[in-house]
Amino acid sequence: MSEPNGKATPAACGAVVIRTDEVARDVRVIALEIPQDVPVPTPGQFYQVDCGGGREHLLPRPIGAFDARSSNGVLSLAFLVESVGWGTERLCSLVPGDSIRILGPLGRGFSAAEGKALIVAGGVGLAPLHFLASSMDKAGEPYVLLAGVASKERYIAPLSTLTGEVQVFSDDGTIGENGLVCDAAGPRLSDGGFSKVYACGPELMMAVVAGAAEAQGVPCEVSLDSRMACGIGACRGCVKAGADGKNLCVCTDGPVFDSRAVKWTSPLNAPLGSNLKREFPERESK
Amino acid sequence: MTADLAVQLAGINLNNPVLLASGTAGYGKELAPVIDLSRLGAVILKSVTVEPSRGNPEPRIWETASGMLNSIGLENVGIDALVGEVLPSLKDLGLPLIASIAGDTVRGFAQLGAKLESAGGVTAVEINVSCPNVEKGGIQFGVDPGATKTVVMAVRENCSLPVFVKLSAAVSNITQIADAAGQAGAFGLSLINTIQGLAIDAARRRPRLGGVTGGLSGPAIKPIALKAVWDCYRATGLPIIGGGGVYDSEDVVEFMLAGATAVTVGSAIFNDPARVVEIVEGLPDAIERAGASSAKELIGGLRV
Numbered sequence: 001m002s003e004p005n006g007k008a009t010p011a012a013c014g015a016v017v018i019r020t021d022e023v024a025r026d027v028r029v030i031a032l033e034i035p036q037d038v039p040v041p042t043p044g045q046f047y048q049v050d051c052g053g054g055r056e057h058l059l060p061r062p063i064g065a066f067d068a069r070s071s072n073g074v075l076s077l078a079f080l081v082e083s084v085g086w087g088t089e090r091l092c093s094l095v096p097g098d099s100i101r102i103l104g105p106l107g108r109g110f111s112a113a114e115g116k117a118l119i120v121a122g123g124v125g126l127a128p129l130h131f132l133a134s135s136m137d138k139a140g141e142p143y144v145l146l147a148g149v150a151s152k153e154r155y156i157a158p159l160s161t162l163t164g165e166v167q168v169f170s171d172d173g174t175i176g177e178n179g180l181v182c183d184a185a186g187p188r189l190s191d192g193g194f195s196k197v198y199a200c201g202p203e204l205m206m207a208v209v210a211g212a213a214e215a216q217g218v219p220c221e222v223s224l225d226s227r228m229a230c231g232i233g234a235c236r237g238c239v240k241a242g243a244d245g246k247n248l249c250v251c252t253d254g255p256v257f258d259s260r261a262v263k264w265t266s267p268l269n270a271p272l273g274s275n276l277k278r279e280f281p282e283r284e285s286k
Numbered sequence: 287m288t289a290d291l292a293v294q295l296a297g298i299n300l301n302n303p304v305l306l307a308s309g310t311a312g313y314g315k316e317l318a319p320v321i322d323l324s325r326l327g328a329v330i331l332k333s334v335t336v337e338p339s340r341g342n343p344e345p346r347i348w349e350t351a352s353g354m355l356n357s358i359g360l361e362n363v364g365i366d367a368l369v370g371e372v373l374p375s376l377k378d379l380g381l382p383l384i385a386s387i388a389g390d391t392v393r394g395f396a397q398l399g400a401k402l403e404s405a406g407g408v409t410a411v412e413i414n415v416s417c418p419n420v421e422k423g424g425i426q427f428g429v430d431p432g433a434t435k436t437v438v439m440a441v442r443e444n445c446s447l448p449v450f451v452k453l454s455a456a457v458s459n460i461t462q463i464a465d466a467a468g469q470a471g472a473f474g475l476s477l478i479n480t481i482q483g484l485a486i487d488a489a490r491r492r493p494r495l496g497g498v499t500g501g502l503s504g505p506a507i508k509p510i511a512l513k514a515v516w517d518c519y520r521a522t523g524l525p526i527i528g529g530g531g532v533y534d535s536e537d538v539v540e541f542m543l544a545g546a547t548a549v550t551v552g553s554a555i556f557n558d559p560a561r562v563v564e565i566v567e568g569l570p571d572a573i574e575r576a577g578a579s580s581a582k583e584l585i586g587g588l589r590v
Binding site: 056101229230231238 | 312320346351553559
């Protein structure tokens with residue numbers, strides 16, 4: 001990584017779709033070119049991507065960089081997008097020659113590891129971690145990447161382009177090891193030799209990985225996902241609860257955080273009506 | 287000839303009528319790296335409360351058809367940080383700043399007004415009596431003419447800056463409340479705040495927002511906002527900051543024809559922060575298309 005944790009000034013720009021490839025069921029890599037001199041993202045940084053919905057769909061979608069390189073004043077940028085709703089479906093239906101508007105790079109990316117890293121990815125949480133791993137490949141830095149997918153048809157093909165050690169897990173055993181990737185993190189860490197853990201995926205998965213890292217005394221960085229509006233720290237729409245009782249602003253303080261800074265709860269999993277009470281006990285007194 | 291964009295809002299000279307709406311633009315600084323704020327008429331800062339507030343539990347944002355719900359719940363740094371840190375850092379921004387205050391009691395509103403009076407760096411004050419996402423204060427004041435009047439008088443007694451009262455359209459008769467605000471000494475009105483709504487994840491039988499309900503904004507509420515502006519303009523004649531679902535220059539013209547002197551852009555900047563500057567750039571043509579040669583000619587010019 002050239003600029004770990006780098007925060008370049010974001011730029012709003014038009015990007016042209018160069019190619020798109022289906023790399024797993026409902027998952028595509030969308031390769032873009034931005035024909036101007038704009039900042040290059042570091043692994044973990046993201047873009048606000050306008051899905052072209054105009055008035056009908058106001059909000060851009062925050063999407064992490066999957067790959068990026070700059071040459072001759074042109075930024076080549078790729079996103080890994082799973083079609084899960086209106087916006088991502090629109091992105092997955094783009095064809096070469098289409099233009100989209102993006103704002104970025106935004107947020108804080110991963111910081112560098114000093115020594116071997118354990119990288120744990122759940123589903124399309126692989127996106128920023130694949131970018132991280134391929135950057136580490138280029139720099140000749142060692143890592144082990146554990147990638148969890150639901151099933152064989154959800155295996156994300158670009159994993160095979162990485163030169164580091166990659167181990168695949170599937171929920172149904174149709175590819176790689178049968179089991180949850182987060183459960184594999186602990187045993188792997190107890191083998192020793194890791195200086196850092198990186199995780200991105202479902203929140204529960206990251207919580208388990210963060211717990212395993214903490215138990216082994218290895219620093220862990222997680223990349224959080226959140227519904228966003230502005231992406232630049234103005235609206236406070238994307239915040240998550242921090243371990244210290246303060247809010248973490250995912251778009252500008254993150255999306256990458258030290259796992260110990262995060263309060264690992266998922267309010268909407270709680271019984272109906274208990275949200276305010278559980279998260280904000282001071283509000284019960286009314 | 288290019289249409290003249292300058293307007294006078296209750297005695298405040300604005301280079302153009304396009305403002306950033308409170309809540310969407312943070313404290314101004316957040317947008318500064320992305321757009322040239324000096325191109326705008328003014329910025330209305332995020333509402334502050336007496337004490338800093340953490341706001342509501344997440345998730346706080348949900349996109350809806352032609353709009354969005356938010357349940358931020360007035361997360362803010364508090365009046366002391368606004369006065370001590372934020373306002374001094376905005377000195378060189380080069381445009382009028384309108385502070386927004388949200389007390390949870392009348393006394394709180396009075397305190398907030400008093401602190402802004404002595405702060406400096408603020409051109410006007412927006413009194414937010416219509417936030418739908420807080421348990422105390424907020425819309426509790428804004429649905430009641432008497433309570434609105436009490437709040438406005440409390441601020442006016444403690445603060446000599448021009449005050450605008452931000453109202454909700456989700457009331458039985460907005461003109462009564464607007465009237466009450468005017469009688470209490472409001473310089474003008476700010477219309478409208480978000481409208482309470484609910485989004486549901488049917489498969490999980492759960493609300494989409496951590497605060498259960500939220501405030502609806504975006505193009506979906508534009509017709510409601512236009513009517514509120516039109517009604518209050520005719521009933522009170524007070525200067526109006528209008529907004530709700532503004533997405534392009536044409537929308538600004540529509541709000542001015544309904545009676546607004548200035549127009550806020552809110553949720554549309556999430557789509558693209560630069561949109562607000564593009565709205566200013568497109569305004570001269572939009573004004574000419576409406577058969578006018580200046581922005582101020584449009585105010586209340588709707589023909590019925």
